[in-house]
Amino acid sequence: MRLSKFDFHAPKTISEAIELLQSKGPDARLMAGGTDLLMKMKHGAVKPPCLISLKSVPGLNAIRFDESAGLTIGATALLSEVAEHPDILRHYPTVAQAARATANVQVRNMGTVVGNLCNASPAADNPPIHMAMRAVVLIEGPGGKRELPLDEFFRGPGVTALLPAEIVTGLRVPRMPVNAGTAYHSLSARGKLDCNAVGAAVMLTLKGKICEDVRLFISACGPTPLRGRKAEEMVRGKELTEEIAAKAGAEAAEESLPITDLRASADYRTEMVAVLTRRVLKEACQMALTSQPA
Amino acid sequence: MREFNIVGKHVPRNDARAKATGTAIYTDDIKLPGMLHGRILRSPLPHARILRIDTSKAAALPGVRCVITGEDTPKIKYGNWRLFPDTQDEYPLAIDKVRFIGDEVAAVAAVDLDTAEEALSLIEVEYEELPAVFDVESAIAQGAPVLHDYCPSNISVNRKIQYGDLEKAFAEADYVREDTFTVHAVSHAYLEPCSSVAQADLDGRITLWTSTQTPYITQCLLASTMNMRENDIRVIKPFVGGGFGGKMELRTWEFCAAFMAKKTGRPVKFTLSREEEFLAGRRRHPMKLTSKVGFKKDGTLTGKDLRIHLDGGAYNAMGPTATFLCGNFGAMLYRYPSYRFFGEHVYTNKPPASAMRGFGAPQSIFATETQMNIAAEELGIDPIELRLKNAQVSGDKIPDVATISTCGFKESLEKVAEMCNWKEKRAQYKTGGGKGIGIGCYSFISGGVFNWFNTQYPFSAAEVRAFDDGTVHLLTMAADIGQGCDTVVKQILAEELGLKMEDIRITSADTSMTPQADLGAWGSRLTLMNGNAVIDAARKIKEQIFGMVSVRFNLNVIHEMECKDGKVFPKGRPQRSMTFGEAVAMAQKANRGEPLVARGYYTPRDKGMVTPAFSFGAQVAEVEVDKETGIVQVKKFWTAHDCGTVINPKAVEGQLEGAIQMGLGYTLSEQFIMDGGKTLNTTFLDYKMPNAMDMPPSETAHIDTYEPEGPMGAKEAGEGLAIPTAPAIAAAVHHATGYRCKDLPITPEKILNATKSL
Amino acid sequence: MKHVITLNVNGDPYTVSVDPSQTLNEVLREELNLTGVKLGCGSGDCGACTVLMDGRAVSSCLTLAVEAEGKDILTVEGLAPSGEKLHVIQEEFIDKGAIQCGFCTAGMEMSALHLLNKNPSPTETEIREALSGNLCRCTGYAKIVEAISSAAQRMNDASERNQ
Ligand SMILES: Cc1cc2nc3c(=O)[nH]c(=O)nc-3n(C[C@H](O)[C@H](O)[C@H](O)COP(=O)(O)OP(=O)(O)OC[C@H]3O[C@@H](n4cnc5c(N)ncnc54)[C@H](O)[C@@H]3O)c2cc1C
Ligand code: FES
Numbered sequence A: 001m002r003l004s005k006f007d008f009h010a011p012k013t014i015s016e017a018i019e020l021l022q023s024k025g026p027d028a029r030l031m032a033g034g035t036d037l038l039m040k041m042k043h044g045a046v047k048p049p050c051l052i053s054l055k056s057v058p059g060l061n062a063i064r065f066d067e068s069a070g071l072t073i074g075a076t077a078l079l080s081e082v083a084e085h086p087d088i089l090r091h092y093p094t095v096a097q098a099a100r101a102t103a104n105v106q107v108r109n110m111g112t113v114v115g116n117l118c119n120a121s122p123a124a125d126n127p128p129i130h131m132a133m134r135a136v137v138l139i140e141g142p143g144g145k146r147e148l149p150l151d152e153f154f155r156g157p158g159v160t161a162l163l164p165a166e167i168v169t170g171l172r173v174p175r176m177p178v179n180a181g182t183a184y185h186s187l188s189a190r191g192k193l194d195c196n197a198v199g200a201a202v203m204l205t206l207k208g209k210i211c212e213d214v215r216l217f218i219s220a221c222g223p224t225p226l227r228g229r230k231a232e233e234m235v236r237g238k239e240l241t242e243e244i245a246a247k248a249g250a251e252a253a254e255e256s257l258p259i260t261d262l263r264a265s266a267d268y269r270t271e272m273v274a275v276l277t278r279r280v281l282k283e284a285c286q287m288a289l290t291s292q293p294a
Numbered sequence B: 001m002r003e004f005n006i007v008g009k010h011v012p013r014n015d016a017r018a019k020a021t022g023t024a025i026y027t028d029d030i031k032l033p034g035m036l037h038g039r040i041l042r043s044p045l046p047h048a049r050i051l052r053i054d055t056s057k058a059a060a061l062p063g064v065r066c067v068i069t070g071e072d073t074p075k076i077k078y079g080n081w082r083l084f085p086d087t088q089d090e091y092p093l094a095i096d097k098v099r100f101i102g103d104e105v106a107a108v109a110a111v112d113l114d115t116a117e118e119a120l121s122l123i124e125v126e127y128e129e130l131p132a133v134f135d136v137e138s139a140i141a142q143g144a145p146v147l148h149d150y151c152p153s154n155i156s157v158n159r160k161i162q163y164g165d166l167e168k169a170f171a172e173a174d175y176v177r178e179d180t181f182t183v184h185a186v187s188h189a190y191l192e193p194c195s196s197v198a199q200a201d202l203d204g205r206i207t208l209w210t211s212t213q214t215p216y217i218t219q220c221l222l223a224s225t226m227n228m229r230e231n232d233i234r235v236i237k238p239f240v241g242g243g244f245g246g247k248m249e250l251r252t253w254e255f256c257a258a259f260m261a262k263k264t265g266r267p268v269k270f271t272l273s274r275e276e277e278f279l280a281g282r283r284r285h286p287m288k289l290t291s292k293v294g295f296k297k298d299g300t301l302t303g304k305d306l307r308i309h310l311d312g313g314a315y316n317a318m319g320p321t322a323t324f325l326c327g328n329f330g331a332m333l334y335r336y337p338s339y340r341f342f343g344e345h346v347y348t349n350k351p352p353a354s355a356m357r358g359f360g361a362p363q364s365i366f367a368t369e370t371q372m373n374i375a376a377e378e379l380g381i382d383p384i385e386l387r388l389k390n391a392q393v394s395g396d397k398i399p400d401v402a403t404i405s406t407c408g409f410k411e412s413l414e415k416v417a418e419m420c421n422w423k424e425k426r427a428q429y430k431t432g433g434g435k436g437i438g439i440g441c442y443s444f445i446s447g448g449v450f451n452w453f454n455t456q457y458p459f460s461a462a463e464v465r466a467f468d469d470g471t472v473h474l475l476t477m478a479a480d481i482g483q484g485c486d487t488v489v490k491q492i493l494a495e496e497l498g499l500k501m502e503d504i505r506i507t508s509a510d511t512s513m514t515p516q517a518d519l520g521a522w523g524s525r526l527t528l529m530n531g532n533a534v535i536d537a538a539r540k541i542k543e544q545i546f547g548m549v550s551v552r553f554n555l556n557v558i559h560e561m562e563c564k565d566g567k568v569f570p571k572g573r574p575q576r577s578m579t580f581g582e583a584v585a586m587a588q589k590a591n592r593g594e595p596l597v598a599r600g601y602y603t604p605r606d607k608g609m610v611t612p613a614f615s616f617g618a619q620v621a622e623v624e625v626d627k628e629t630g631i632v633q634v635k636k637f638w639t640a641h642d643c644g645t646v647i648n649p650k651a652v653e654g655q656l657e658g659a660i661q662m663g664l665g666y667t668l669s670e671q672f673i674m675d676g677g678k679t680l681n682t683t684f685l686d687y688k689m690p691n692a693m694d695m696p697p698s699e700t701a702h703i704d705t706y707e708p709e710g711p712m713g714a715k716e717a718g719e720g721l722a723i724p725t726a727p728a729i730a731a732a733v734h735h736a737t738g739y740r741c742k743d744l745p746i747t748p749e750k751i752l753n754a755t756k757s758l
Numbered sequence C: 001m002k003h004v005i006t007l008n009v010n011g012d013p014y015t016v017s018v019d020p021s022q023t024l025n026e027v028l029r030e031e032l033n034l035t036g037v038k039l040g041c042g043s044g045d046c047g048a049c050t051v052l053m054d055g056r057a058v059s060s061c062l063t064l065a066v067e068a069e070g071k072d073i074l075t076v077e078g079l080a081p082s083g084e085k086l087h088v089i090q091e092e093f094i095d096k097g098a099i100q101c102g103f104c105t106a107g108m109e110m111s112a113l114h115l116l117n118k119n120p121s122p123t124e125t126e127i128r129e130a131l132s133g134n135l136c137r138c139t140g141y142a143k144i145v146e147a148i149s150s151a152a153q154r155m156n157d158a159s160e161r162n163q
């Protein structure tokens, strides 16, 4: 339960951080809040010889909202800052809700949304809603800057599309389309704040009562958060009736690839995918309906 | 009912200020000059012979001061059941064999923790892996691997109870049913990980500061395993961050700290990590219970036949007591004209189970109460009516087991029914409709009368020193582990001597200062037993100062005297009073300067086989179940209970509220997830104990009784309350969903699977 | 390599030399002897180690000491205005019977302070949410919630009087 020894660096710029990543070798690790990384180190799962903290890079914790460009969440913006930010609460309520559903007060005061993504845990709370909302990962590395849609970012448990010495500098979330609604639900065995057994997030856009577009993501049921494509097909172009929602749930359950672990069995997870899918679809639809001009 | 001044009043805890300000010193807060830090090497295998241990590389690591294995120790077995030496089956460090994953193999003391940890990784152990058993069935099967040579059957202890004619009971019954229940292991999950610091004095005495519930037991067993005399060991209990039964035996790190302090001449500290606590820590006994009960058509019980197997893990620990108590509790709550119990404690290659709040009763009574609820349904009788019909009452005798002196069980049942609107809600919520209420009841002991520890001292003792400034000093070995007994015994003493709380100073749980002895904080014994010892000492003080008042005012011998409001005077004649301090001064003068000191003792005698006094109570849970996810939400608890006189109302409420948290976790979310002998969930993240958001509101009523054997009428209010929650929730879940839980815990998955097939 | 850091703890400046692998919890407990800060799990789950860092409740067991460079740390030892006068939160914990074994108490009080600084009139649900990272095995949380709620009231009354 003690941390192994390591060198610690707190670069003041992103380029300095990239240089450190290059010079310290592949085992050096970036650290934002450290709530995942230090916990893994304490349990002996990783022993990085060198930690590079991003917290001293000025401005990297910024949260910006712009009517046209949307929302940018900096790499060191805390979960609690995202959960409480007035613009996010107003324009991205489900993003705030997912941040608030992550861990507990103390961890939210230390950990970051970007760290939650970069950790690439299939059960993490924040990825599904950001994926549903077409978030884009802002990346900087030895080869310069690039952007990657978040739904192409996850490659497996703990594995991302980052190339050596690349750093995620932030996350951009486009504005929610008009007539759109979002929702995120997760299940766990203790209270509402806990690591999830299963989660589902959706964004859907209505035209009248017809569901024009829908993006559904399921967490903790596969190596990465999964997209429920067949479930989306079931909904797209239709009115979201009880029956359609239930069918979409069944499709999503069919598409999911859960395993049995400490937190739930595969069978239970599969069943819950159906239930949560149905619930998030209905909730998002409700939100889209009430946001439509009468 | 007696009128009290301090007993029954809201008195803040003695230690609350120290704890609120962070100045209370717990064992791990202690830092001594030159102190070394210890770590323990644990077995990675569930069952293996140790072929070779090479500690040379570890010992050679700079900063390492001492490395020991079992071979370096006196190799003396220990266990809490000293009266039956056969049951003492544990060595401080493994000799020849390891028997569970986490079994202690070697220990290191070094200048700092990092060095100690590095040294652990340098110890080489060669094992020969042996076949292992992880459940009772495999452990008692023919040809099963044997854990302990002395015990080829793997059944280390058994207990039988029998009275009445059981054959006849079942023959005469109109309705007989048999059910098998299984209950699982859970963790004490006290917030303070175990910690010990030992120091050897120049003259060879060892002082051990340790996070324990039982300073005296630790002193004795440490002395025997170190091959020293009891008085050569001084055990001091600093503040303790909870125990719940998990800190009441000698443990390896206590031994290692002491042994290594002696060897190195430097203080040594061991503090466990949370991971070690979950991986290798003691736990509640998993059990399989088969219970057969008979009823008449009208609901009258005719008899009960209870057979249980306890999955004890690799060592006996407190398993024998749990076996014993399971049988006793099987006969509690209701009047069984005939009863038979057979319990067996079985070794398996898992971390040892031991005492945990309720100590056999939660398991036994889960079976009793669930079966009662099933029977009520099948007999078409309201569950509370069925209970009232069979409930034990004051004066009931259980052959060979106990006589119940005071009993507020029926009153508890009636009260709780009224508090929760039982009748209306039972009728209003349809079975399977998603909402439900259910009842569970309990009874518990106020300390045990059994002396398996074979103490040669009274069960509890107290010393009161009175001073001429009107203060007194109370010394007692009783261990406050957070339950608040220091405050409670101070209240009792203040009441008895007519003093204020601030007039009393207390020194507790230091075996070299406080009078011999006290068996410790377990079995909900301290209020009753230590309370009685304190009263005994206080009365001896009073006798002496009463004499002074008598002389001073030249009183007629027929006068009764009293101590009240800091004064001593003949009853009804307060004008002839002296202050308490003046009376003490006179007594001291009369004895030519000898300080006024008295000792009091309590040992229960002629109190049956179990306890001097039983508590009783009933609890109702209301739940809502999400029928799609199977998630249970408890909406509210109502509890009515009889703990005799309530000495400290907030302490009793606090015990109840804490017990509900533990009971809720036991029922719905807490469990050890095991892969063979390996505990997989070793963090609080995955060992799911309820947090503040999971706790429903709760309402309580105390039933007034006055227990003649208790101090000022008090009985227990500590462990019993942890019992009714599981059966109450299980019954409510049945009402809400139709799913009848016979194997704890109740998980969403079990509910969904069961309701699908309904 | 050790790093020399300066930090401000309970209003006092300290300069300590720390190894990067040392947590803030270790430095507070072992170097500065602030043992009111507890260690219940070491992995961010129990909240016994909670301190305020620049006003935010954090787990000192999951915070590297090197990252506390230049920060303001408040521990339970800095909560009371003086040795004799306690903080309202402490007084309420004592009075409401919110303390049993006391091992969770310091962390609970720090979480309570963090909550009340942000939200002077929390609802019961908000109090419970604010305690979601603080486990207690003794009290069932009921009296802790009650203590925080009444501390909030008293703090509000006092600030009204001061206005
Ligand atoms: C008690 C507890 C409870 C928790 N509960 C939950 C929960 O309910 N739900 C949940 O989803 N998570 C939970 N977590 C996990 C964790 O807190 C979150 O994942 C958190 O958001 C991680 O953020 P961080 O800033 O602390 O990440 P860090 O630990 O700093 O980093 C995580 C990983 O990402 C990498 N990384 C970080 N930043 C960057 C970057 N900018 N570019 C590239 N790589 C980067 C790091 O190298 C590391 O591998 C819990 C953790 C704890 C301790
Ligand atoms: S000790 Fe830090 S959260 Fe438990």
Ligand code: FES
Binding pocket: B191, B241, B242, B482, C098, C099, C100, C101, C102, C103, C104, C105, C135, C136, C137, C138, C139
């Ligand atoms: S009072 Fe003991 S853990 Fe909270």
